[in-house]
Amino acid sequence: MPELLAFIARDDASEADFNALALRLFAHQFQHNTAFQKFCQQRGRTPRTVKRWQDIPAVPINGFKDLTLSCVPTQQCARVFQTSGTTRGDVKGRHWHPDLAVYDLSMTRNFRARFMAGRERMRLGILFPDELQMPNSSLAHYLALALHQFSTPDSRYYLDSAGLQLDALCATLEQVQESGEPFALLGASYSFVHLMDALQARGLGFLLPAGSRLLDTGGFKGQSREMDMEAFYGTLSATFGVPRSACINMYGMTELSTQFYDAGNATLPAVKSGPHWIRSRVVDPLTGVEVPKGERGILAHTDLGNYNSVTTILTEDVGVAVDGGFLLLGRAQGAQAKGCSLTVDEFLKAARA
Numbered sequence: 001m002p003e004l005l006a007f008i009a010r011d012d013a014s015e016a017d018f019n020a021l022a023l024r025l026f027a028h029q030f031q032h033n034t035a036f037q038k039f040c041q042q043r044g045r046t047p048r049t050v051k052r053w054q055d056i057p058a059v060p061i062n063g064f065k066d067l068t069l070s071c072v073p074t075q076q077c078a079r080v081f082q083t084s085g086t087t088r089g090d091v092k093g094r095h096w097h098p099d100l101a102v103y104d105l106s107m108t109r110n111f112r113a114r115f116m117a118g119r120e121r122m123r124l125g126i127l128f129p130d131e132l133q134m135p136n137s138s139l140a141h142y143l144a145l146a147l148h149q150f151s152t153p154d155s156r157y158y159l160d161s162a163g164l165q166l167d168a169l170c171a172t173l174e175q176v177q178e179s180g181e182p183f184a185l186l187g188a189s190y191s192f193v194h195l196m197d198a199l200q201a202r203g204l205g206f207l208l209p210a211g212s213r214l215l216d217t218g219g220f221k222g223q224s225r226e227m228d229m230e231a232f233y234g235t236l237s238a239t240f241g242v243p244r245s246a247c248i249n250m251y252g253m254t255e256l257s258t259q260f261y262d263a264g265n266a267t268l269p270a271v272k273s274g275p276h277w278i279r280s281r282v283v284d285p286l287t288g289v290e291v292p293k294g295e296r297g298i299l300a301h302t303d304l305g306n307y308n309s310v311t312t313i314l315t316e317d318v319g320v321a322v323d324g325g326f327l328l329l330g331r332a333q334g335a336q337a338k339g340c341s342l343t344v345d346e347f348l349k350a351a352r353a
Contacts, residue, residue, distance in 0.1 A: 001102065004277075004307055008105050013276045021304055022053035025311050032071035035063075035351035036310050042350040054281065058288055058300040058314035061255045064093035067351055069309045072098055077308075081138035083254045095138070095254050098308055103257045106305045107145050110275045114261040115215060115248060116150055119182070122211075124155040125172060127187025127195060133161060138254045139217065143186060159191060166198050173206045173240075182211030185240070189216040189249075193227055196239050207241030214242055217250040233265040251328055255313050257305030260325075273325030277304045282321045285314060285332070293321045298332060 007013060007021055027047040030037050036059065040046060045057050059069065065083070068074060074096050083093035097103060116122070126143050134140040147155055158169040176183040185192075192214075199205065214236060227235075237244045245264035251272050252259035258278045262270035274280065281290050282297035291297040299319040302312045318329040 001307065004102055004304060005105055007304065008102070008109060008275075008277050010276070018276065018279065018304070019053050022056065022302060022311060023047070023050065025304060025307055026050060026053075026056050028307075029071055029310055033069060033310065035067045035069060039350040042346075053279065053302050053312075054290070056302065056312045058283070058312045059310045060314045061093065061253070061316065063348070063351070064095060064255050064309075065091045066348055068094070068096070070096040071308050072096075079141075080136060081141070081254045082136040093254055095257075095309060097257075100141070102305050102307060103141075104145060106258045106275075106277065107142055108149050110259060110261070111146060111150065113275070115184075115213065115250075117211070117213065119150075119211075121150055121152050123176065123181065123183050124151040125169065125183065125185045126155075126157045127159050127164075127185065127191035128157075129159060129161070130157055138252070139188065142252070142259070146186060159187070164191075164194060164198065166195075169195070170199075170202075170204065173208070176208060176212075177206055180209045182209050182213070184213045184215065186215040188218045189232070190218070192216050192236060193232070196235055199239060205239050205241070212240070212242050213246045213248060214240060215248045215250055217252060229265075229268055233268070253315070255306075255309075256301060256303050258303045269327045269329065271322055271325045272328055274301075278302065280319075280321075280326055282319050282326065283314070288314075296320055296329065299326065299328070 004021070007017065030040055030047055039059065040057050043057050045055065050056055063069060070077065074080070076098060077096040078099045079097045081095045081097070124147055126147060128143050129137075129140060131137075131140045131144050158165045158172075173183075216236070233244050233247050236242070236247050243264075244266040247265050249262050249265060249270065250259050251261070256278075258274055260272040260274045260278075262272050264270065279302045281300045282295070283290050283300045285298040288300070296318055297320075299315045299317045300312060301315065304311060306313075316332045318332055319326045320329065
């Protein structure tokens with residue numbers, strides 16, 4: 001782990017450095033993660049045969065729901081993050097962390113570079129429950145880190161077990177509007193939808209000071225109301241008086257230890273990219289083979305922050321590789337969704353053999 005923390009902290013890491021560390025982590029996980037080892041052996045991939053990070057077998061994210069993917073006994077782990085479980089009944093994906101040193105450094109170093117825009121601290125408002133209310137939520141921990149590491153003392157949560165604290169938030173927004181000091185509002189995408197609906201019902205809108213920023217994440221599938229992304233960012237910008245170039249979307253998931261960001265949503269879809277300790281490919285879900293640049297496929301991510309589980313995961317998200325990163329196009333449908341399901345079945349059969 002000290003080697004991984006040092007790698008994340010570096011500013012001069014090369015592709016060769018990434019590849020070397022990815023292969024060492026692969027060898028470690030192959031030895032200590034039995035379910036993963038069986039899957040790799042079925043595909044003819046071992047530490048002897050894998051020479052590039054791109055050849056590390058990608059574990060479907062649903063594997064985190066059906067199996068315990070951990071290199072150490074789970075009772076030795078300080079934290080487990082769980083998915084919402086909304087897409088498969090009550091079955092939740094679990095990501096075990098022996099401690100949070102790597103996760104926390106990954107988040108804070110990346111957040112500082114991609115969201116803070118050169119500021120050490122600014123006033124933050126959080127539209128999500130805190131860690132006491134959601135102790136197994138990776139997003140709750142992510143937002144708690146943002147609050148603890150980057151906020152001024154007058155920052156706070158505006159959503160709790162009683163719901164959205166609308167009066168308190170409106171008072172803050174009015175105060176910020178008059179002060180001229182930049183303000184950042186962060187939360188789940190669906191929290192912003194509820195907030196904008198509530199403000200519209202009151203006939204309220206704001207003009208936040210220059211330098212203010214908004215961060216949403218997670219989308220709103222399965223929530224009370226969905227919005228087209230063009231309408232979402234248009235309404236977000238108009239409601240808070242923040243340009244769409246300062247409306248940042250964070251793309252992350254429980255099964256990863258690192259997040260992706262765009263540079264604003266003035267145009268859609270916005271290009272997403274990550275830091276030097278994560279790599280992404282767009283692949284055919286059945287073969288794992290990378291598709292040509294510009295073609296649609298399923299996103300696969302190799303995250304060195306996942307040192308205790310598996311570094312490489314196959315998502316169910318459709319993407320296209322472009323210069324500077326990738327475009328996120330939505331969830332797999334049709335043949336791509338079927339391909340993802342077959343890959344999950346293959347993984348589970350191998351892991352349980």
